[in-house]
Amino acid sequence: METVTFDLEKTPLREVNQYLHSDAAELDGKTVTITNPGGAHNIAVGLKADVDVVIDGHAGYYAAGMNQVANVVIEGSAGTGVAENMMSGRVHVKGFASNAAGATAQGGLLVIDGDAGLRCGISMKGVDIVVGGSVGSFSAFMAQAGNLVILGDAGEALGDSLYEARIFVRGNIQSLGADCEVKPMDEEARQILVKLLKESGHADVDPDSFTLLGSARTLYNFHVDNAGAY
């Protein structure tokens, strides 16, 4: 497998991203390593080829934003909006992730080994997110579709104004947001959880130690008696 290395201390980010936007034929099957990322913003955004990218350190905002197909590994921590609006592929943060991890993402898998900040999975639209640690408040706010798996604890207002996304939590939940409720773990949900734990390197974690949350669907159409919940 061919490896291409860019040193962000020597090569401008623009050149790196431009290379990562090359035709699929140029990139397919390659591993691109980005050294000395230094927390730079917008590393490896808009990828659309079957390429492995390793960010060898910490990334700033929007790392792997809008990812399609590619497999991006961040060896350090990631700033706000990692894998935002991801469509497909896989993004793996080995450290911590800041706010809005996986925001509005429509597909693919986002794995965060450490904790995630506020609003993890906000407005998610089909992505799967597995957080090895805990998530901050307002996570899965207005989450529309997909699955958020939290091995640690969750902050306040988890799943507020939730639509059809599923949330699996193993630890404590500070509070649930409006219209988010505990659901019985049916077989379909359990299988999804088992699959995601396996894909994210947590195959040894007991799926029965998780609580499933979903939408109570009381806010789907306005009713005056629910006005206080909006």
Next chain:
Amino acid sequence: MSDAPKIPQTEPRYSATFDKNTASEIRRAAATGIYDIRGAGAKRKLPHFDDLLFLGASISRYPLEGYREKCGTDVILGNRFAKKPIHLKTPVTIAGMSFGALSGPAKEALGRGASAVGTSTTTGDGGMTPEERGQSSILVYQYLPSRYGMNPDDLRKADAIEVVIGQGAKPGGGGMLLGQKISDRVAKMRCLPKGVDQRSACRHPDWTGPDDLEIKIAEIREITDWEKPIYVKVGATRPYFDVALAVKAGADVVVLDGMQGGTAATQEVFIEHVGIPILAAIRPAVQALQDLGMHRKVQLIVSGGIRNGADVAKALALGADAVAIGTAALIALGDNDPHLEEEYNKLGTTAGAYDDWHEGKDPAGITTQDPELMKRLDPVKAGRRLANYLSVLTMEAQVIARACGKSHLHNLEPEDLVALTLEASAMAKVPLAGTSWIPGVSQF
């Protein structure tokens, strides 16, 4: 029969404060427990372009010959950073309106009309449709807080990208598309269950302040390899600061929408009481650009109540580079047309006043997802009407510009204008007609 003298009675007197409309709203609120939701922009009378007049040429200035001397109308948008700026033949663009709020045929008609005269259309909340991309030779793709239908393939297909912070009808507010309009297709595009009320967030999910916006704009540029112009759209509230911050964040173009600008659906109280008229917003916005040395380098598009070529010319004279129309474009397509009066009556309203666009019952087939109603709009004919109207706006603006001696619409300037009212004079910072007085600027 009584012989007592008849005492004259005073005529019944309605309260100016509790007028008929106000009282009817109180009764409606009491009966339903929900605020009134409607489409369109502010309906109250506001200081507007009608309060300004042009000073045509005479002895001190000479005019251009109406049919023989050139008066340019083209405009280039996005040449600050983008590798591929947009070149429009007319400075009148079509404002962002969503598929969902509008029917597929309506979006197609907008594309047809705009393309025929060399201008752009803009998507809205809900993503890019093949109807619009197929018919719009220049398409601006909106990047909204909800990110409904947002995907990188469409970003790459767009000719420009508009980061929407707010709009004039509801600055600080999110969107709303009630369940009646969430058809199978709309639901799929927005990844929502069919029939639910769709609430769009008022803030972007992954950034908050202007420093974050700068990074977000850089991300979009990186994704699109710095090809596309990036617009930033704000509702008119604090235009000086918002425009300055948008420029600082790296915008190629700033879109400024006054409170007369329409919405598909928002609370009436929001539409009528939040934001400022476009007349009051243009000069502070232009001032911000001038203070930063960016006037004409970062282009300014203004919208909110543009109706005719005089409005276009006045907006440009105050310093805008282009304008956008929404409500007027829908009227040109056939919205609120008197020939549908009987059907508007059945909906409890009248042609010209119909604004329950969120209910999806539009007899003109424009603001609906009803398959039968939307068939009523012929996108080819409606597109032609829009093209005609856009041509008229452009020609009318040229008529005025030539009369002021200008060889391009962009040569119009505040010096060509006077105001009819003190309010307009203070807001537009042009003298009260017949005087040299600008309240707040010069002594009477």
